[in-house]
Structure formats: structure tokens, C-alpha cells
Amino acid sequence: MSTLAYNERAERYQSLEGRQQRRGRELLRVAYHEAGHAVAAIVENRSFRSVTIVPTEDALGSCSASRWPRNSNPEYSTDLLTLKRLESDIIVFLAGHIAEKHFSGRNNWVGSSHDRRAAADYASYLVGSDEELAAYQEWLWIRTEGLVRVYQQEIATLATSLLTEKTIQGKRAREIFLTTQRSKFGIQSATLDVKPLKIREGQPDD
């Protein structure tokens, strides 16, 4: 083999290696985005069926939320539980973009446009004016950034698990979350759990 041919081969191999590295980083970016949605859903006590980085025709990954109960519809329900669900779902929508940004260091506005549109749509049920909508969305963004910062280790662990498992069911994602929390806080037993926010409708505090 001539030196030239050898060099060509080496270059081709390097570019293949470069492509594989870029592909791996791209997958991890998607995994962080989806893990952001999933961890926010766990923290906000919103159930989801599964989280995946298996691409479809129109998405690189997804975190499939469970359906809203029939008796709770933002179109006409104004009870506290519905309002809390809406706000939690907005946080879950925003957490994908923010977790991805924490990993990659840049805003992927295009990739998260669908999430942000859905968040704005949900937020519009909860405000009375455009001015309030803008302020509310800004506050939710800051709140979600805080959540992603606090749970960055849980998000990182779930993202890494997604790289190997590709699709993770909601129950298993919650186990991964709790295991990470136990090691983070040095807790041995299964005493740690995410405390769901309890909102009881029409009941006085006892």
C-alpha cells in the first residue's frame, strides 16, 4: 500500500470516527432534552407513559404524557387542581429545552418550538392579558431553569440511561430518579420519595 493510499484510509477512518462522535453527541443532546421533560414530570407529579430517544418521522424523541382526566378540562375547569396541572405541564414542556441548553450550552429554539408553543397555549388559560402572559411565561421560565439546576444530576443519569435503553417506561424512569437521589443524598434505604403536591378541592385545611 502506498503512503498516499494509507493516508487516505486514515483520513476516511478519522472522518468516520468524527461522524460517529458527532452522532453520539447529537443523541446525548436529544437524551438530555427528553430526560428534562421526564424529570420535570416526576418532580411536578405528572405521570407519563414513557420517554424515548427513538426517532419518528416528525420527532427525534418524545416523552409521552398521560391523558388528562375527563372531568378536568382547561377549556371550562377553573378549579385549583386543573390550574396546577396546567402550570405543571408548562414546566414539563419548558424543561426539555432548558435541560438541552444546560448540556449543549446553546438554545435550540427550532427544536423546541413545538414545546414552547404548547406551553404558551396552556399559559393563555391562566392569564387575563398579554402583559400578564408575558410576565407569567418569564416567571415559569426562571422557575423551570431552577428546577433543571436542582435536578441536573437526575437528568444526567436518566439521559445516560436513555442512551443505552433508548425507551424507558415511566415507572422505571421514576426508579432511576429515586436511585440517583439516594446516592446524591447518601441515603441507603427506600425512605426517600418525591412528595406529591396535594391540592384538595373545596376542603378546608385540617
Ligand SMILES: [Zn+2]
Ligand atoms: Zn421536547
